[in-house]
Amino acid sequence: MRIAVLSDVHGNALALEAVLADIGRQATDVICNLGDHFSGPVDPLGTAQLLRGFDAISILGNHDRYLLDEAPEDMSKVDRIAIEALRPCDLDWLRSLPETDVVGDVLYLCHGTPASDDTHWLQTKDADGRFFPTAPDVIASACEEIALPLICCGHSHVARAVKLENGHIVFNPGSVGRPAYTMADPTSIARLSPDAGYALVTQKGAEWDIELRQVPYDHMSAAQQARDHGAKTWAKNLEMGWQR
Template sequence: MRIAFISDIHGNATALEAVLADIKEKQIDQIVVLGDIAYRGPEPKHSIKLVQDLDATVIKGNADEWIVRGVQQGEVPDQALELMNQEREWAVSQLDQAEIDYLSNLPSDLSFIKEGVTIHGFHATPSSLFDVVLPSASDAEITDKLTKDTEADIYLYGHIHQAYIRPVDGKTIVNLGSVGLPFDGVTKASYAAIEINKNTVSASIERVDYDIEKTIQAYKDNNYPNIDMMEQILRTGKNG
């Protein structure tokens, strides 16, 4: 059994298509989506459609919540609030109400068992769509924020756009990175794969090349309100 976990697509449909093609080529059995589907990318509508067409379990991320109700003060730096709401308004203008309702009604976390292995997935933390747990977090912080409330063998999350795999107290912690907007300096789409085979379990981070120039051109063609910053992130794989 192989399961692909993807998240933080951020409206980058070109990157998502490349990831889905990679998943198909590797004959992965199941797909799980851990949120942030549409906001901050040039193709929010197409990205939602691609996710809806999957036979996948999907949960909500903070950016999905932002599409629904806007970015609120205290959730981002004050100097970024106005611009990020402009981006949100642009994204909403590309969607119909049914798509916004779809994002609104997504659950916030998931747990399931496959072949005796318990998996817990969420976007940022089990209790928040917004909290940040970085790869440099201490074992105590990871335990407190990610694992203490639900017993599982593997915990997976997105949100920080920095992929890593780390054992903590006998548990495996996996951050998926980002399909559409990586921040870890690798300019490729990222997702995680979990393989369960009888008595063995393995986790890997998969990196997929995609056509960055096509995505940048889509920002320009669609008159996105923050093109320069988004182009810089895509070209460097870093946020600032």
């Protein structure tokens, strides 16, 4: 069995196209999408047209919830860009999605943690807003009731896989459409890039292999689209592949 897991597209249709093309070459059985689909200053409508045109198990992210629940005047700038670009049918699609889901008896899907779509699970922010890896015992405490061998989450945009003492694996595929946040360990910057991230999960006998893939795409064009929407910080993030 082979499963592709992507997350946090954030309206970046150029990055999504590249990831879907790479997935198409991997002979996958299932595609899973962990949410935060449209919010972003690149191409929300183009992203909606792509996402609603392929077969995947998709769930809601926190920004998807903001698009459905908040008034436009209360939204962040990137959420307002998205809501102004999307069609009613795109919002109806979001409303149809669950907050969590499962793939058979193998994989549990959530956006943040099983209990919260806006909590970072595999990464923790320090007092300066930088990310550092969450300890395995803390990770395990958030999924004690989940018996499935694989658990995936998004939200932090930082790719990581952690094998727990019980043999279960919790992983984050990284972000398709926006780079990772600033890491507390400066040496980790070398491992970040502007490429689009996703995970390829392959069953090998009784074991599971988690490959955290990075796919090159025209990130400079995506950065220019963000700049055209007045989102200078996003543009810099897309150019560099990480945030200061």
